[in-house]
Amino acid sequence: MTPLDLNGPDFIANPYPAYAWLRDVAPVHHLPALDLWLVSRHDDVVAVLRDAERFSSDLGNSASFDNNPFNPAMKASGPLTRLLKSLPPGRTLLTSDPPQHTQLRRKVAKAFTPRRIAALEPRIRAITERLVDDLDGDLVRDLASPLPTIVIAEMMAIPADRNDDFKRWSDDLVNGLLTGGSRIKMARSAIEISWFFLRTVRARRRRPGDDLISLLVTRDEDGDGLTLPELINFCVLLLVAGNETTTNLISNAMLALFDRPDLWRQIGDDPQLAQAAVEEALRYDGPAQGLLRIATTDVVIGETTVPQGARVLPLVGSANRDPRHWSDPDAFRLDRTAGDHVAFGSGIHFCIGHALARLETRIALETLARRLPHLAPAGTPDRIGSPVLRGLRSLPVTVRPALQPAKPLRIYRDLADRPPTRRTHT
Template structure:
């Protein structure tokens, strides 16, 4: 598509699909031309849940909302979580080491991010499983969601739960993120309940599936590249750059959505005002114009300006946390299970989603 139809309109849905690095970067970052507002003025279903969250707002509201949470996610604030993340990783790996064989998604990559984000939000431990489940249904994948369960049912269950939790925190504040959002003010005004709900839902969904898939995709890339695995075992200091290459090569978020607010031209193609646009991050990250030998997994790639965390004002808020969790998880795997290999004959099945990219299971 990058060569033949880099900017392509799907005649059925009317959406415009953008594939080249340069165009994807523009769509993600030129917020005056490409709006993040989802579903226009009257979004429905899951759209409604995120309508007031920072990922679906434009400036100036976006800047105000983002300023409330940046402190919690700076590399420094996130580094303070490292000992807890390492402790959780080791607990999860204890279960694996004792058993011999495992599904690394179910046993490590899946629970780790959900526990970390639940703890940040102040969600009681006994409710974690329900959270993971809601997040799964909302990102429309089928790893654990029973067939037939609709996003709308899940959305209302989750909203009900959050409303009750917000009420509890209002009367008895804690040190968690929900309590600090409750007391935050923008220009003397508190956040509205839909804005609070938007924050909670976004952090839950954005922080779980994506990080699970980064860890799973990293294990897969290393299993396919024994030479790289050998180098990392000898030199674990190379892990951060290896993870950047995993983010490029198997991007956990494949596509993002925008709406053109004015007529514009992308790769010579006129795109009308009001056009819904899908920016294909996964394709941009394989664009040979930007990445020489783009189809090769090469941890020595430099520079590696991948778009896996987006670009511009909506650049992923959780990138430092995702990088830290993945580094700790992979370091622990390399140290504690150096002989790790994929289960013989394992059939690796991808999740059914055009947005998130990852495996349903990873038997080792």
């Protein structure tokens, strides 16, 4: 096998052959060019994700921008890096360890209880129906992207006229950090979104409501509250993570179903299969392919010692295709029991928004199968250029089937053979 290039076009297009090689030949593999350790087998990936003590999520303030392994163009010096580092620091769920992580998760968990998420279903269905009404040529642009943006904006009680800003900010941040996109756009959007949430957080502190931001700004019974930078970062994280995960999950699921029209027809006949399709899409081609960790001590994984301070990338996309754990792992099946996949992570960092992403995607698949059973791909999808985010920037579709030559209808012939109807006048 040629040297593994995580940022190369072949890997971005289809990482799964490389995952198979890693699992069989080098299950714990060091990439010197990126100074990154890859962990690819299911049991090892789960062990890393669940061991928050030896594999830290506290990447440090510099890890996001210095020597970024997922965007080599992001250098460790220069005015842009200094500008980005000048933005509000603070803890986030993704980049903190206990006890800070425990406090943060307890704070936001109130907004993602099963009861709160289930109560959103009627509204999510109404939004989806409206978006499907207007679906016209691109599944990502017209449905997969705006749906989670609208939902999270409403959860935050943000006016609908800011939805376009929300999406632009989210895309610019993700592209700049992880896909080699414009760092100038990323910096501009980082400043804009920080100022927006700064003003919003201050307003909710004065007049809290029943929305997600108000829930965050309210102090706990013991008086524990988040600092202003932490609140801003929390809002940014909820916006970006919520948008990106669900958008990619919907587009990945539909791409897999387009390749298997028989399964798409089955969902049309039995909408309850949409839930199975969501779980299988998460396992088969999940939106997150890897989750970065830092080794806090020397750790032996299998027969390999990972040194203290090493950057470790447990490949959840590889774990979900490991034949040591799954039968026929490279097949997309609706009859599979796929509940123990690690698409949303595992352990204390298990994705807190998993139920919302699942609900939005299930409703999207059900609605499309019911409303547009003849939906079909109409061009080459545009894939996100990231080794850790798996999804599409565009998915051209044909909404209606091609018109067939009209056939004479029997009813017309019968009517033509009948004598004219005698009309009477009064």
